[in-house]
Amino acid sequence: MRSRGPAALLGVLALAAALAAGHLVAGFVGVNASPYLAVGNGAIDLTPVWLKDFAVRTFGTYDKLVLLSGMAVVMVVLAAGAGLLSRRTPVPGLVVITGFGLVGLVAVYARPDLGAVALLAPLASLVTGVATFAFLHRLGITPDRSRRTVLLASAGVVAGAGVAGLGGQLLAGRRDAASSREAVGRLVPVRTAPMIPADADFAKLGTPTFLTGNDRFYRVDTALTVPQVRAEDWSLRLHGLVDREIRYRYDDIRTRPLVERTITMTCVSNEVGGTYVSTANFVGVDLADLLEEAGVRPGAEQLFSSSVDGWTSGSPVAAALDRTRGAMLAIGMNGEPLPIEHGFPARLVIPGLYGYVSATKWVTDLEVTTWGARQAYWLKRGWGREAPIKTQSRIDTPKGFETVPAGKVRVAGVAWAQHTGIAEVELSMDGGPWREAVLTQEVNLNTWRMWWLEFDVAPGGHQVVCRATDKSGHTQTEMRAGTVPDGATGWHSIAFTAR
Numbered sequence: 001m002r003s004r005g006p007a008a009l010l011g012v013l014a015l016a017a018a019l020a021a022g023h024l025v026a027g028f029v030g031v032n033a034s035p036y037l038a039v040g041n042g043a044i045d046l047t048p049v050w051l052k053d054f055a056v057r058t059f060g061t062y063d064k065l066v067l068l069s070g071m072a073v074v075m076v077v078l079a080a081g082a083g084l085l086s087r088r089t090p091v092p093g094l095v096v097i098t099g100f101g102l103v104g105l106v107a108v109y110a111r112p113d114l115g116a117v118a119l120l121a122p123l124a125s126l127v128t129g130v131a132t133f134a135f136l137h138r139l140g141i142t143p144d145r146s147r148r149t150v151l152l153a154s155a156g157v158v159a160g161a162g163v164a165g166l167g168g169q170l171l172a173g174r175r176d177a178a179s180s181r182e183a184v185g186r187l188v189p190v191r192t193a194p195m196i197p198a199d200a201d202f203a204k205l206g207t208p209t210f211l212t213g214n215d216r217f218y219r220v221d222t223a224l225t226v227p228q229v230r231a232e233d234w235s236l237r238l239h240g241l242v243d244r245e246i247r248y249r250y251d252d253i254r255t256r257p258l259v260e261r262t263i264t265m266t267c268v269s270n271e272v273g274g275t276y277v278s279t280a281n282f283v284g285v286d287l288a289d290l291l292e293e294a295g296v297r298p299g300a301e302q303l304f305s306s307s308v309d310g311w312t313s314g315s316p317v318a319a320a321l322d323r324t325r326g327a328m329l330a331i332g333m334n335g336e337p338l339p340i341e342h343g344f345p346a347r348l349v350i351p352g353l354y355g356y357v358s359a360t361k362w363v364t365d366l367e368v369t370t371w372g373a374r375q376a377y378w379l380k381r382g383w384g385r386e387a388p389i390k391t392q393s394r395i396d397t398p399k400g401f402e403t404v405p406a407g408k409v410r411v412a413g414v415a416w417a418q419h420t421g422i423a424e425v426e427l428s429m430d431g432g433p434w435r436e437a438v439l440t441q442e443v444n445l446n447t448w449r450m451w452w453l454e455f456d457v458a459p460g461g462h463q464v465v466c467r468a469t470d471k472s473g474h475t476q477t478e479m480r481a482g483t484v485p486d487g488a489t490g491w492h493s494i495a496f497t498a499r
Contacts, residue, residue, distance in 0.1 A: 018129025027171025101126025
């Protein structure tokens with residue numbers, strides 16, 4: 001095989017066949033066993049905190065797509081290089097393809113949500129990749145083989161890889177949770193949330209709407225693929241430092257008296273002025289009820305929760321039991337069953353704490369334990385343990401660097417201090433005195449409040465800054481700090497031009 005093009009293509013075809021075979025077998029043993037996804041999930045787990053924070057800040061919900069795309073480029077380049085090095089002997093290519101397979105095996109083995117049978121997927125990938133490379137290489141260097149024979153064999157590999165990959169996707173689709181979610185039907189709470197007053201937002205003045213639509217609610221998680229859990233397959237195990245272990249099925253929760261609460265949630269990755277904060281009406285059951293049924297023993301400190309994909313979180317037991325806080329096992333969101341990407345069939349919602357310690361999606365296990373006994377996903381990576389949400393405020397209009405007419409300029413935005421409540425928002429224009437903004441009516445202590453204030457501004461450049469004071473009397477600090485380890489601080493400011 002003297003030509004560079006066919007040699008490079010040989011490595012790429014072997015890689016495609018290997019990944020497709022692994023994906024096909026993963027359709028039977030679990031989608032996360034697909035070597036490509038397992039390696040991607042492993043990369044996420046091994047990524048330094050600062051780099052993850054950068055990815056979320058830079059790419060938002062597209063961070064996983066960027067990772068997978070980058071992986072694909074690197075793998076194709078390496079596979080093509082392996083083919084080029086194997087024009088005379090197949091050894092370099094076989095070494096690289098074997099290396100890919102071994103990495104896949106290690107990645108699947110390390111996944112906490114996969115059992116031993118899942119290793120069949122990367123094993124199939126390894127065998128297929130090596131066999132395909134050896135077969136195509138032998139065809140390519142055999143003198144009596146026609147060009148047409150080699151092309152037909154290559155086309156066969158492409159077709160086979162396509163069929164296998166599609167087959168794996170269809171098999172995974174059998175576990176699609178969409179039909180299960182649709183079958184849940186309407187969730188009718190016994191205790192509904194109070195009506196949202198008409199003046200709960202200043203949306204006409206440039207603030208967000210008070211309730212965030214499910215399609216606009218922020219989403220940050222570590223899952224490369226959204227877990228597909230059918231309600232009929234779901235269960236929740238409650239165990240640990242309790243008097244009795246209990247396992248709940250979905251119908252056990254669905255048929256209990258449901259409660260609805262209006263709650264604002266915030267991600268710890270939210271930078272000053274960021275958008276990772278949203279509000280919804282959640283429907284579910286009191287987490288305190290479930291814990292009291294199990295009987296929490298003295299000395300319990302942490303509610304260690306696990307997602308179906310192996311992600312873990314640690315919440316203070318005191319917060320979960322605090323009925324004034326209203327912690328929930330939620331199964332509904334804004335009048336419908338939880339969207340799949342937001343945790344269907346069930347998730348935790350503990351108001352007043354950042355999401356990484358309070359909002360486990362696709363939750364399947366709750367262990368009542370101590371802080372010393374278990375370390376959750378982010379705690380192992382140096383993040384704060386209890387993570388109460390910090391008092392923050394944000395300017396939504398004017399937008400940064402926007403040009404507006406000179407004269408009266410309305411500045412509007414939002415502030416939050418969940419489970420404490422916002423008492424006041426102040427603004428300063430161009431370093432001038434602080435002026436108090438007009439606040440919306442408060443819905444409850446666990447939700448955000450909108451605000452606005454009008455200024456007379458002359459033509460030219462201007463800068464406006466905001467700060468909030470919560471009901472404990474604490475005014476947010478001017479000192480800027482990043483999101484690590486327990487949430488960002490600082491005043492949000494924007495520059496704009498008046499003409």
